[in-house]
Amino acid sequence: EPEVTQTPSHQVTQMGQEVILRCVPISNHLYFYWYRQILGQKVEFLVSFYNNEISEKSEIFDDQFSVERPDGSNFTLKIRSTKLEDSAMYFCASSPRQPSYNSPLHFGNGTRLTVT
Amino acid sequence: TQLLEQSPQFLSIQEGENLTVYCNSSSVFSSLQWYRQEPGEGPVLLVTVVTGGEVKKLKRLTFQFGDARKDSSLHITAAQTGDTGLYLCAGSPLSGAGSYQLTFGKGTKLSVIP
Numbered sequence: 001e002p003e004v005t006q007t008p009s010h011q012v013t014q015m016g017q018e019v020i021l022r023c024v025p026i027s028n029h030l031y032f033y034w035y036r037q038i039l040g041q042k043v044e045f046l047v048s049f050y051n052n053e054i055s056e057k058s059e060i061f062d063d064q065f066s067v068e069r070p071d072g073s074n075f076t077l078k079i080r081s082t083k084l085e086d087s088a089m090y091f092c093a094s095s096p097r098q099p100s101y102n103s104p105l106h107f108g109n110g111t112r113l114t115v116t
Numbered sequence: 117t118q119l120l121e122q123s124p125q126f127l128s129i130q131e132g133e134n135l136t137v138y139c140n141s142s143s144v145f146s147s148l149q150w151y152r153q154e155p156g157e158g159p160v161l162l163v164t165v166v167t168g169g170e171v172k173k174l175k176r177l178t179f180q181f182g183d184a185r186k187d188s189s190l191h192i193t194a195a196q197t198g199d200t201g202l203y204l205c206a207g208s209p210l211s212g213a214g215s216y217q218l219t220f221g222k223g224t225k226l227s228v229i230p
Contacts, residue, residue: 004158031216042223043159043204048216056216091158099208100215102147102166107158 002026004108006092012114013082021077021111023092032075033093033105034067036060043091049075050098082115089113118143118214120207122221130229132194137224139205140187146208148188149218150179153202164208195228202226 005024013019025032034046047057049067066078075094079086089110097103121140129135139148147166151159163172165181165188172179176199178191192199202225206218 033216043206043220045217045219050216056214058217093158098216099218100146100211102164102208104149104161104164105159105206105218106161107151109156109158112156 004092004094004106006090006108006111008111009109010112010114012116015084015115016081019079019082019113021079021090021092021113023075023077023108024073025075025092025094026106027073029094029096029106031055031095031098031103032067032069033095034077035091035093035107036088037091037110038088046077046090048098055098079113082113084115087113087115118145118207118209118219120205120219120221122203122205122224124224125222126225126227128227128229129195131197134191134193135195135226136189136191137203137226138187138189139221141207142186143207144185144210145219146185146210148181148185149206149208150188150190151204151206153204153223159204159206192226195226197228197230200226200228 007022032049037043047061048055091110092108093105095103149164150162153159168183168185170181176193202223204223206220
């Protein structure tokens with residue numbers, strides 16, 4: 001069964017550094033997402049991406065965050081200047097249709113980002 | 117802001133027992149999805165319930181969507197140690213603003229003891 005793959009599985013970075021988290025969504029899916037989960041807290045929506053542009057973003061997704069689909073397969077999340085509070089599991093997900101059409105999301109296994 | 121409350125937060129039971137976990141909201145959702153998450157992994161979809169009052173069965177797991185599409189329950193019959201994990205519910209929004217994002221509950225952490 002096709003799956004969403006994320007790299008790296010664990011990233012350690014120093015405060016103020018830039019990080020890029022990478023994802024390969026399921027190939028025939030059209031909608032792509034980033035969610036994060038701070039340890040012990042719920043999964044939170046960051047951003048959705050469709051047709052090569054951001055379709056929706058949350059308050060968490062401020063100017064320090066950006067997303068890109070540089071080619072036909074990769075989907076990246078960049079954090080320009082990391083803060084301690086950015087430490088979390090970051091999940092990429094994809095779906096064939098948008099959630100309001102009851103389309104389930106397929107999640108990757110996440111990247112654990114640790115900011116020191 | 118749509119919120120989903122899951123209860124109980126933690127549940128520890130003996131193998132063979134039955135259990136029910138709940139997912140409640142004051143908001144209406146177009147559907148609710150149940151995911152299971154293992155430590156260090158992403159959520160894995162178990163089921164999507166769409167129609168108010170709908171009941172879906174997945175082997176020993178029974179999922180129900182409330183008539184008003186605001187709440188859902190997951191019932192596990194004769195729990196096994198392999199059922200141990202974090203069970204998350206997530207609501208799909210109605211169309212309009214916020215229609216691209218799922219709202220997750222905090223989850224119920226289930227431990228099944230042999």
